Amino acid sequence: MFDNLSSKLERAFQVLKGHGKITEINVAETLKEVRRALLDADVNFKIAKEFTGRVKEKALGQKVLTSLQPGQLMIKIVKDELTELMGSNAIELNLESKPTVILMSGLQGSGKTTFTGKLALHLQKKYKKKPLLVACDIYRPAAIDQLNVIAEQLGVDIFQDREEKNPVKIAKTALKIAKKQKNDVVIIDTAGRLAIDNVLMDEIKSIHETVKPSETLFVVDSMTGQDAVNTAKAFNEVLNFDGVILTKLDGDTRGGAALSIKSVVNKPIKFIGTGEKMEALDVFHPDRMADRILGMGDVVSLVERAQEQFDKEQTRRINKKIAKNQFGYDDFLSQIQQVKKMGNMKDLMGMIPGVSKLGKDIDIDDEAFNGVEVIINSMTPKERSQPQIMNHNRKIRIAKGSGKSLDEVNQMVKQFEQMSKMMKMMQGGKGKHIIQMMQNMR
Numbered sequence: 490m491f492d493n494l495s496s497k498l499e500r501a502f503q504v505l506k507g508h509g510k511i512t513e514i515n516v517a518e519t520l521k522e523v524r525r526a527l528l529d530a531d532v533n534f535k536i537a538k539e540f541t542g543r544v545k546e547k548a549l550g551q552k553v554l555t556s557l558q559p560g561q562l563m564i565k566i567v568k569d570e571l572t573e574l575m576g577s578n579a580i581e582l583n584l585e586s587k588p589t590v591i592l593m594s595g596l597q598g599s600g601k602t603t604f605t606g607k608l609a610l611h612l613q614k615k616y617k618k619k620p621l622l623v624a625c626d627i628y629r630p631a632a633i634d635q636l637n638v639i640a641e642q643l644g645v646d647i648f649q650d651r652e653e654k655n656p657v658k659i660a661k662t663a664l665k666i667a668k669k670q671k672n673d674v675v676i677i678d679t680a681g682r683l684a685i686d687n688v689l690m691d692e693i694k695s696i697h698e699t700v701k702p703s704e705t706l707f708v709v710d711s712m713t714g715q716d717a718v719n720t721a722k723a724f725n726e727v728l729n730f731d732g733v734i735l736t737k738l739d740g741d742t743r744g745g746a747a748l749s750i751k752s753v754v755n756k757p758i759k760f761i762g763t764g765e766k767m768e769a770l771d772v773f774h775p776d777r778m779a780d781r782i783l784g785m786g787d788v789v790s791l792v793e794r795a796q797e798q799f800d801k802e803q804t805r806r807i808n809k810k811i812a813k814n815q816f817g818y819d820d821f822l823s824q825i826q827q828v829k830k831m832g833n834m835k836d837l838m839g840m841i842p843g844v845s846k847l848g849k850d851i852d853i854d855d856e857a858f859n860g861v862e863v864i865i866n867s868m869t870p871k872e873r874s875q876p877q878i879m880n881h882n883r884k885i886r887i888a889k890g891s892g893k894s895l896d897e898v899n900q901m902v903k904q905f906e907q908m909s910k911m912m913k914m915m916q917g918g919k920g921k922h923i924i925q926m927m928q929n930m931r
Contacts (some may be wrong), residue, residue, distance in 0.1 A: 531745030
């Protein structure tokens with residue numbers, strides 16, 4: 490996430506971290522590089538120019554030239570300005586209405602349907618809501634099929650009417666059904682197009698006027714950069730939406746949309762999508778994102794993800810086993826499976842201070858855990874529950890059964906032993922042992 494922008498900003502600050510004398514010229518050179526980094530990230534030229542202008546004004550006003558640590562002070566000013574640029578504070582959804590109606594909007598391919606499911610899961614887990622998904626994309630049968638698969642996967646209600654060709658009527662009927670079924674949140678997935686057109690805008694405007702949503706969210710593919718910002722502006726003029734969702738931030742995104750969109754439409758980014766899994770959704774915190782862009786990590790979000798994904802009862806049982814020295818391979822496997830739910834591995838590594846700067850040089854395979862799972866599944870129940878009985882002959886048999894080499898089996902056993910020791914030392918420190926485990930499992 491934002492690897493290219495982060496590395497270019499880091500290089501820009503090297504001017505002030507050098508051994509030479511810090512001068513107003515050095516500051517100007519640094520900000521020139523900062524502006525270039527922003528433009529390379531596909532940030533609007535005017536926004537980039539205004540951004541560096543504000544940083545320069547604050548930097549000179551705070552006497553960076555006479556500061557004992559001018560580089561650090563400049564980084565703090567840039568961080569504060571990045572935070573302001575992206576919206577200052579996290580903005581929650583308005584869930585007061587009963588039912589709360591959330592209207593999804595955006596172009597085809599932006600990830601609306603997938604995000605509809607992610608949002609349903611988020612509201613279900615965090616707020617104990619009972620969502621109803623509504624299929625209002627009547628032009629793309631695959632969209633209805635996809636929403637059905639998502640609803641079944643999550644165990645949530647869905648309303649569809651493949652015979653009805655008027656999405657406004659579908660939405661109205663869905664609201665009546667939601668009241669009968671006591672669904673307290675209705676999430677309407679609307680149709681998109683490959684480009685903005687009058688038919689699309691008229692249709693979604695009609696749905697908006699009819700259902701009067703509590704929240705209208707604009708979903709945008711962050712990989713489209715400045716085009717995403719222009720599309721957001723066009724949708725906002727029609728819908729006056731309440732917030733932006735940035736999807737595919739785990740991809741090769743330059744970051745221009747995240748940095749520009751708030752300034753252009755003056756609407757907050759409310760959520761970001763960080764992967765394909767239903768759990769891969771984060772509330773957008775501008776200050777935390779600024780930290781990540783500047784290579785400072787985001788431990789708070791990492792621990793929050795851990796708390797959301799780790800089953801409390803399961804964690805309690807594992808802690809008891811650790812205390813009694815009964816931690817086995819099945820427990821190890823369950824911990825791995827919960828870590829995998831937390832999202833893209835490279836994204837998770839980027840949340841760890843220090844490690845985030847190394848992330849661009851490390852090839853972190855999301856499938857890295859699969860070999861461990863195969864090896865553990867090739868063990869007998871007794872071997873999984875009693876790790877101490879593991880010996881050379883057993884390892885040979887497990888290697889053959891799993892299709893892995895003996896070296897790979899030995900490596901996995903070593904990782905398990907390290908994990909067991911570390912968890913015993915840090916019992917109760919859930920966030921810390923996850924971080925250590927990810928570092929050991931690279």
